[in-house]
Amino acid sequence: MGAIFAGGLCSGGAVLSTSAQAEVPYFEDAVASGELPPMLDRLPEHPKVIDFDAEDKTVGKYGGQFVTIMGRSKDIRMAVVYGYARLIGYDENLDLKPDILESLDVNDEGNVFTLHLRKGHKWSDGEPFTAEDFRYYWEDIVNNDELFPVGPPRFLFVGDEPATFEILDEFTVRYSWSQPNPFFLTELAGTRPPFIYRPAHYLKQFHENYRDAAELDAMVKERGLRSWAVLHTDIDRPYKLSNIDRPSLEPWLITTEEPSDRFVFVRNPFYHRVDPAGNQLPYIDKMIFNIANSKLVPAKVGAGEVDLQSRILSLKDYTFLKQAEPQQNYNVRLWDVGAGAYAALYPNLTCSDPVWRGVLRDVRFRRALSLAINRTEINRVMFFGLAQPTNNTVLPKSPLYKPEYRENYIQFDVDKANALLDEMGLDERNGDGIRLLPDGRPMEIIVETTGENPEHDDMLELVGDSWRQVGIKMFVKGLQREVLRNRAYTGETIMSIFNGIDNGLATPNSVPSEFVPVQQDTLQWPKWGQYYQTDGEAGEAPDMPAAKELMVQYRKWQTGNDAARMAAWQSILDINSENMFSIGLIGNVPQPVVVDKDMRNVPEKGIHSWEPGAFFGIYRPDTFWWDR
Structure with a gap:
């Protein structure tokens, strides 16, 4: 394979301005009070710089929120899909590029993968993101018989051979096999990611290897659960987002507990991406998921109740949405789809x-x-x-x-x-x-x-x-x-x-x-x-x-x-x-995509695809902004 995926300051040809912009307004009070460090101290040493020239984007402004509708509360996981923060991920050309990782080295045989983390990258609670988070996943989760009775996921095997996992230093880990593993990179870039790292500093308090047995047992009984393993699994769930206290690397953090018909996500103060001018992303402060009966969604969209919507819409809604367009502040775009057949x-x-x-x-x-x-x-x-x-x-x-x-x-x-x-x-x-x-x-x-x-x-x-x-x-x-x-x-x-x-x-x-x-x-x-x-x-x-x-x-x-x-x-x-x-x-049944007329950096034409693409994910919603 012989591929070296370069990341860091100039990933993909982007250039980071030497003079970073002022503090994110949303965090000004928290910084002034000492609750949060200043922006430059919250960013990794080498943040991920988004190449706006390659992606035909403009530098935006901070602020605002965007609203979209989901058909059921379990669809809050679409925040992970749309956010599309991955160790490596697809760009708009469907090429794999480092994202959370600063770089990734793959040997010629395709059986040794060396992952380089960004120094200074932090979880959403400000704790360091390091090799320990990968070790915890490998040793204490997927190789723990009570948490994973069947062992690690199949993509971490080649035949019957599990990965050899090594920590090379605080910011470098390696996965290797004796034979090529063609599944590894595509899995890491997947729309539903495998999360081969976990917030070890947070989860250890729920793990039998790190918590006093009596204290852990009391926590299990208090929640009416069967075992510490069930407790740990319930607390973790990085895709289902059922625990609002769990630290994250996503652009927006969930703040609403289920059940609810309105879920609010707020910006991550320690997010690792910036625009070419050094502004920390995302631009938009909040993401709102309103829950509604699927049959009512087209009518709600046509009434102007959303800022960005594709989910639950289909081509049969196009005529109605276009008819309502002059009365509402939105455009209806038709995107191509990535499925082989409708x-x-x-x-x-x-x-x-x-x-x-x-x-x-x-x-x-x-x-x-x-x-x-x-x-x-x-x-x-x-x-x-x-x-x-x-x-x-x-x-x-x-x-x-x-x-x-x-x-x-x-x-x-x-x-x-x-x-x-x-x-x-x-x-x-x-x-x-x-x-x-x-x-x-x-x-x-x-x-x-x-x-x-x-x-x-x-x-x-x-x-x-x-x-x-x-x-x-x-x-x-x-x-x-x-x-x-x-x-x-x-x-x-x-x-x-x-x-x-x-x-x-x-x-x-x-x-x-x-x-x-x-x-x-x-x-x-x-x-x-x-x-x-x-x-x-x-x-x-x-x-x-x-x-x-x-x-x-x-x-x-x-x-x-x-x-x-x-x-x-x-x-x-x-x-x-x-x-x-x-x-x-x-x-080739086109997908209607409804976009508020004042929202910028949303492509006029895109590919609406679950895999690869994560629907809006490869177009980076953290770069969308309000021109108001």
């Missing part, structure tokens, strides 16, 4: 019904289903013609893209679909014109849906009409997401509809797990994924030639150099394209 059908190749399993595993059947879908009609009826018929695959902006990946078997061709089904021997029909399965049952496919996206249900109605033309009858069954997943895992589900792949912007170094049977929650082959994740203790081993070849290519991707990873990725995508393991319906 929706896809997932035939369950590991379903328990032996007859359906045999039919679904015949590639001719999956191709026939795809050819019997009128995607142009879906686009015209539901998306104003603004979307694009597509398979469930990588996007044109991905370096792995080939046109055939999107276009194979998506043309609407009833004659060809009928011919493929007849060729399979499924040429007998009942009196209603419905084809018969090999055991004589009518070919009635139950497609299960979570009901979370009404547009999925509307699409299924159109798909059902066109499938009827080839002698297939569809029934739709709405279930809660967890119920649907559990049914798929046990083989009860024949077919489901869900979102397309998250990472349509994959690169050769992206983990190809969405295209290979290595995860139980991939709905086209859950039992194969379970088999991989449990090392063969549960589920079923892949027994289709194409699936076996996918696993061969996945191993080549894991162990190869850059060229080998590229070749493995292309083979994986070629196999998926020819085999139609999932059936994409429509893609």
Whole structure:
């Protein structure tokens, strides 16, 4: 790999002004009273300087708050997503750059990673952020049998080999393996980060290795918990943000305890990023998450109740939001999306019904289903013609893209679909014109849906009409997401509809797990994924030639150099394209993004993507500011 990710004062070409600006107004009183040190003493020795030239941003002003709406209180975790403070993270070009880290060294073999922290970087309570916080995570959390009975997360293993963790000095740690670990960096940059560091100084008071047993037991009993381990886990939760006292490295700190319908986040006085003029970020003092019923969100947005909103909005809201635009102080922008498809059908190749399993595993059947879908009609009826018929695959902006990946078997061709089904021997029909399965049952496919996206249900109605033309009858069954997943895992589900792949912007170094049977929650082959994740203790081993070849290519991707990873990725995508393991319906459905007219540094055009991208995260909301 031979990569050295440079950070520090001039990370990414940014230049830090030698004359830092005045104190953040929000903290002036606290500094004057001695409650907080001055800004320059709160920053790391070498803060992270955001390159405003590269990101087309302007130096802003301090102050104000911005309001957005979430559909449920558990979505306060989106503050971690939007804040996107990571050890290393993606920039707007989807290149990995140091962020919390000052720099990162990777050896040529890709199996030794040396992490350099920023000297003087502090947690939000002013305590130093050091190698000890990494040691505590490794030794006292994930290698503690009571806190992590199954051991460290899988990305910290290569095969069965766990990481070798070393502290080189107070600000340098190293993770190494005997073989390359291609998962490590992408995991650190993930939208949901692994937090391989924890505030040791704070959490030790809840750990049996550092607290008097009687005192700890009293704390456990006072909260009515089972053990110190449950207490420690409840107190920690860096992603769920359920503990407002836990120190953080995020740009904004939660101040509101659940339950609430309004969550307030305030700026972190020890945050590590600055603008080119030396101003400590974020510019905006407070972030407000209001909780509202999802069905009411478009109306609230149209009434001008938010400053920045994309969550819970969809293209069907666009016309209404644009109509309200002249009366409100906002603009509606349409961003591209990073998902491989807006929706896809997932035939369950590991379903328990032996007859359906045999039919679904015949590639001719999956191709026939795809050819019997009128995607142009879906686009015209539901998306104003603004979307694009597509398979469930990588996007044109991905370096792995080939046109055939999107276009194979998506043309609407009833004659060809009928011919493929007849060729399979499924040429007998009942009196209603419905084809018969090999055991004589009518070919009635139950497609299960979570009901979370009404547009999925509307699409299924159109798909059902066109499938009827080839002698297939569809029934739709709405279930809660967890119920649907559990049914798929046990083989009860024949077919489901869900979102397309998250990472349509994959690169050769992206983990190809969405295209290979290595995860139980991939709905086209859950039992194969379970088999991989449990090392063969549960589920079923892949027994289709194409699936076996996918696993061969996945191993080549894991162990190869850059060229080998590229070749493995292309083979994986070629196999998926020819085999139609999932059936994409429509893609490139633009995402409405509502932005207050006075908010600056929000891109006019962006990519709205969970992974990679963290929705607004790669555009750095800590640099957004009010021009009022």
